[in-house]
Amino acid sequence: MSKTKKTGATHYEILFIAPNRFTDEEAKAVAETVEKIITGEGGQITLREYWGKKRLAYDIKHNAYGYYGLLEFDLESPLLAKVDQTLRLSNDILRHQIVVKRSKTEEEIARAKVIRAKIDSKKAAEEKKSEEKAKAPALSSPVSKMKEPEKDKRVNLKDLDEKLEGILNADDLI
Numbered sequence: 001m002s003k004t005k006k007t008g009a010t011h012y013e014i015l016f017i018a019p020n021r022f023t024d025e026e027a028k029a030v031a032e033t034v035e036k037i038i039t040g041e042g043g044q045i046t047l048r049e050y051w052g053k054k055r056l057a058y059d060i061k062h063n064a065y066g067y068y069g070l071l072e073f074d075l076e077s078p079l080l081a082k083v084d085q086t087l088r089l090s091n092d093i094l095r096h097q098i099v100v101k102r103s104k105t106e107e108e109i110a111r112a113k114v115i116r117a118k119i120d121s122k123k124a125a126e127e128k129k130s131e132e133k134a135k136a137p138a139l140s141s142p143v144s145k146m147k148e149p150e151k152d153k154r155v156n157l158k159d160l161d162e163k164l165e166g167i168l169n170a171d172d173l174i
Helices: 024-040 077-089 106-135 157-168
Strands: 009-019 044-060 063-076 095-100
Touching (some): 009 044, 024 044, 024 063, 024 077, 077 095
Antiparallel strands (some): 009 095, 044 063
């Protein structure tokens, strides 16, 4: 037995993009197809995330938008090539990338959930404050109401003609 190679399943993450020609429901079906490809080779899905329709950084095969999906799975290394080849040949996937990912322990998952809950509660509190500010009537002080009236900055045509005549009649003109 080799000391450098592990035996058993390795933990992977795949991010894939389905083209914009699908509807949201059809794109979810494509995500299920990707799951079936992985489980068909003996993989075990540990995390599913469907991110929905997003704008692509650049057009891929004349598509400006795509439906993103993320899966984490455990699969034996020799079988990964079959999964990769199947996804490359699929017309339902624009792009995909598979990377090795370290498996999270239960403690790390629980810590991430606590942090996510704190972030969500802070966002909710900020949204509530902004809604209250929008609903509250604007209180204005009497001082702010007493502004100086602005002068009419428009020039009268008669005044303009007089100034022009003065300039043209000046003796020190070149």
